[in-house]
Amino acid sequence: MLLNAQKYCIVIHGGAGNINPNNTPNEQQVRRALDTALFIGEKILRNGGTSLDAVEQVVRFLEDCPLFNAGKGAVLTEEGKVELDASIMDGKTLLAGAVAGVTDIKNPISAARAVMEKTSHVMLVREGASAFAKKIGLEIVPNEYFITNESKQRYDKYKNTDKKGTVGCVAIDSYGNLAAGTSTGGMMMKKYGRVGDSPIIGAGTYANNASCAVSCTGHGEYFIRNSVAFHVHALMVYKNYNLNQAVSFVIDSVLTPQGGTGGIIAIDKQGNYTWHFNTQGMYRAMANSEGKKLIELYGK
Ligand code: ASP
Numbered sequence: 117m118l119l120n121a122q123k124y125c126i127v128i129h130g131g132a133g134n135i136n137p138n139n140t141p142n143e144q145q146v147r148r149a150l151d152t153a154l155f156i157g158e159k160i161l162r163n164g165g166t167s168l169d170a171v172e173q174v175v176r177f178l179e180d181c182p183l184f185n186a187g188k189g190a191v192l193t194e195e196g197k198v199e200l201d202a203s204i205m206d207g208k209t210l211l212a213g214a215v216a217g218v219t220d221i222k223n224p225i226s227a228a229r230a231v232m233e234k235t236s237h238v239m240l241v242r243e244g245a246s247a248f249a250k251k252i253g254l255e256i257v258p259n260e261y262f263i264t265n266e267s268k269q270r271y272d273k274y275k276n277t278d279k280k281g282t283v284g285c286v287a288i289d290s291y292g293n294l295a296a297g298t299s300t301g302g303m304m305m306k307k308y309g310r311v312g313d314s315p316i317i318g319a320g321t322y323a324n325n326a327s328c329a330v331s332c333t334g335h336g337e338y339f340i341r342n343s344v345a346f347h348v349h350a351l352m353v354y355k356n357y358n359l360n361q362a363v364s365f366v367i368d369s370v371l372t373p374q375g376g377t378g379g380i381i382a383i384d385k386q387g388n389y390t391w392h393f394n395t396q397g398m399y400r401a402m403a404n405s406e407g408k409k410l411i412e413l414y415g416k
Pocket of ligand 1: 132185281282300
């Protein structure tokens with residue numbers, strides 16, 4: 117049953133890092149892409165669709181958009197290939213799905229959702245994930261599909277350019293259900309089958325109708341070691357922090373002292389949203405049923 121046909125909120129990120137007006141020549145393109153992503157998500161939510169559908173469709177769009185480090189345009193591994201990670205979580209059922217190290221699934225976020233809905237597992241990796249995706253009819257592409265001229269150039273003259281970002285989305289729908297999803301190519305030049313926080317439930321992604329939905333971006337090893345997404349939930353549930361306090365605490369008092377860089381987007385069960393990062397910038401956007409809409413790229 118529709119509880120409140122008008123009430124929803126959606127927040128998106130396109131990665132955090134060394135982002136400032138001087139090194140973002142494609143600012144207009146990024147803004148347009150975030151705007152389109154909001155449009156896709158809002159349309160679903162406004163029409164009574166679920167937060168899970170909104171999150172999946174928004175992340176699919178961002179995976180297909182070469183401006184971000186997810187799906188097409190993702191960063192390259194040391195071997196010059198693309199290996200993708202993604203996860204999604206349903207705050208109502210606490211079910212979750214993830215894929216890691218996949219090289220040929222066009223939209224890893226949809227594979228993650230299928231793991232959640234069509235298997236009794238939470239995470240499938242590499243060839244196993246591909247075999248599953250093929251079996252259920254998801255689109256399979258050659259690894260070259262993901263590699264753009266720009267990502268190749270960046271790889272060829274790797275200079276620690278960490279400007280391209282992971283993508284993520286959190287949403288609450290008119291039924292009061294929260295959902296979160298994250299998708300990434302991981303860290304540039306990663307090796308040995310490295311997997312980051314994005315596909316790890318509780319690290320890069322978490323959603324629970326008791327508290328909030330969270331999607332993270334940044335230096336994944338720090339986010340894994342600090343269970344960042346679950347940490348936000350735990351502070352709210354066990355310590356009665358509000359959303360903003362919980363997110364700020366984890367970034368400012370947990371990650372920053374350790375040297376962990378990145379950002380968080382989150383929505384609570386009342387539909388309040390927040391974002392916070394300790395990098396120069398974070399591509400981010402939000403819209404809600406009250407008509408509020410923001411698209412921001414740079415520091416606070
Ligand atoms: N968190 C991602 C990872 O470590 C990268 C990013 O968000 O930029 O794989």
